[in-house]
Amino acid sequence: MKESQHNTTDFGYKTVDREAKASMVADVFHSVAAKYDIMNDLMSFGIHRLWKRQAIACAGVRKGHRVLDLAGGTGDLTAKFSQLVGDTGQVILGDINNSMLKVGRDKLRDLGLVSNIEYVQMNAEALPFPDNSVDVITIAFGLRNVTDKDAALRSMYRILKPGGRLLVLEFSKTDNEALSKLYDFYSFNILPNMGKLVANDSESYRYLAESIRMHPDQETLKGMMENAGFEQATYQNMTGGIVALHRGFKY
Amino acid sequence: MLTTLACAAIENALNLLLDKEPSLKLALDQVKHQTFAVEIRDWHTTYALTFTGRQFMLFNNYQEQAECKISAHLETLPELKDPSVMTQLIRQDKLDLEGDLHLAQAYSGAFAKLDIDWAEHLSAYIGDAPAQLIVEKGQQTKACLSHSATTFVGTFTQLMQDELKVAIHPLELQQFKQHTRAIKQHAAQLEQRIEQLLNR
Missing domain, CATH: 3.30.1050.10 (SCP2 sterol-binding domain)
Structure with a gap:
């Protein structure tokens, strides 16, 4: 990934103005919000649920914790965290995109999860919380859409309580050549057509595939977390490295 | 995964x-x-x-x-x-x-x-009578399998014990091997002697 010093950044394989990226990403998610869950299941053959389960298991969320589910979209992680933190805890479902938040809020209310969830539209680069105020932050399949990832990681570090942890679940790089070729074919040939067929939007799903390729690999992201101040930064690959779960602590 | x-x-x-x-x-x-x-x-x-x-x-x-x-x-x-x-x-x-x-x-x-109460839960989907029938059959099958397993284990144990009585001890086998080797050696010596007598 190249964050240009000349006020430009990547948007998939395109280079765009830094200021324009957020609204372009917003357009993508406004477009896909309604079909987001069904497309996730179709695109990943339901495996995204297992990746998220692993993230929840590693989050160490306990009763009374204050959890920020950043780029939480339609609230898959929030639904589980809400039950784990109980009545004395709180989960904040944060997303930059209002459409995604609305879909998430409706879904969680339908599940009867209302008492300890707050919905906040926010930019990950400038989180609207005081220093040392959150126990756990998760960002699942959201960091790659953030314009300034370093600023976002620094902001997350700032609001975490000492002893708190950040979990980043994100698409990553597989080092298996055969799997990589198969994955590329699937991403650039099947995925956009699937998006066109189900959500009538092939461009957004082409962006998805491109943004995954532009996202930092496992070691680079680990280094970025360390630069932001996180300690004991580690990652675990899932499904051959197609997805990686990074974890870092603040002490 | x-x-x-x-x-x-x-x-x-x-x-x-x-x-x-x-x-x-x-x-x-x-x-x-x-x-x-x-x-x-x-x-x-x-x-x-x-x-x-x-x-x-x-x-x-x-x-x-x-x-x-x-x-x-x-x-x-x-x-x-x-x-x-x-x-x-x-x-x-x-x-x-x-x-x-x-x-x-x-x-x-x-x-x-x-x-x-499996019958109670199942009855919501298939009705009371079939649910009761399925649960009863299931219980009978379970009892039957359990009985068969007990019988099999009993029979197998008995067979093993019988086999134990018939089977020779490793020490006996060792002794038998030694006797066989000694007889083979004697037979070879005897063969050599007969050949010597015939060649005279």
Whole structure:
């Protein structure tokens, strides 16, 4: 990934103005919000649920914790965290995109999860919380859409309580050549057509595939977390490295 | 990933059970939000079960702190159905327990007391008579299988004991081999002598 010093950044394989990226990403998610869950299941053959389960298991969320589910979209992680933190805890479902938040809020209310969830539209680069105020932050399949990832990681570090942890679940790089070729074919040939067929939007799903390729690999992201101040930064690959779960602590 | 998938399936089954058996919810109400971890020594992995008051959550490869963690071999786990044997298993080194013993006993007791009326639950889908019939047939099959298993084990043990009586001891075999070698040697010597006598 190249964050240009000349006020430009990547948007998939395109280079765009830094200021324009957020609204372009917003357009993508406004477009896909309604079909987001069904497309996730179709695109990943339901495996995204297992990746998220692993993230929840590693989050160490306990009763009374204050959890920020950043780029939480339609609230898959929030639904589980809400039950784990109980009545004395709180989960904040944060997303930059209002459409995604609305879909998430409706879904969680339908599940009867209302008492300890707050919905906040926010930019990950400038989180609207005081220093040392959150126990756990998760960002699942959201960091790659953030314009300034370093600023976002620094902001997350700032609001975490000492002893708190950040979990980043994100698409990553597989080092298996055969799997990589198969994955590329699937991403650039099947995925956009699937998006066109189900959500009538092939461009957004082409962006998805491109943004995954532009996202930092496992070691680079680990280094970025360390630069932001996180300690004991580690990652675990899932499904051959197609997805990686990074974890870092603040002490 | 396969283990995670299996965990997800077991979690779903447990939550289904929770919906059908409200007594389980009541029995575990005192320990809600407390994590009970089970390390299976044979597989070198830890599973964690948390009851949130609404649902069960089951995670594999759990590395966080749990309120109660037990460590045992697979063969020991069925014995945990009876909460009173736990201390005995700990003394026998079959079970390691860290944390709150009462949490382990609460889970053990709650599941041991379960008396699921399968016919009642099944009747909602297929009607009373077929449900009763299926459950009765199931119970008969289970009893039959259990009887067959007992008979098989009994017969097999008897056969092995009979075989033991017939089979020679390894020392006897060793002795037999020595005798055979000695006879072979004598026969060779005799053959050599006959040849010498014939050649004269």
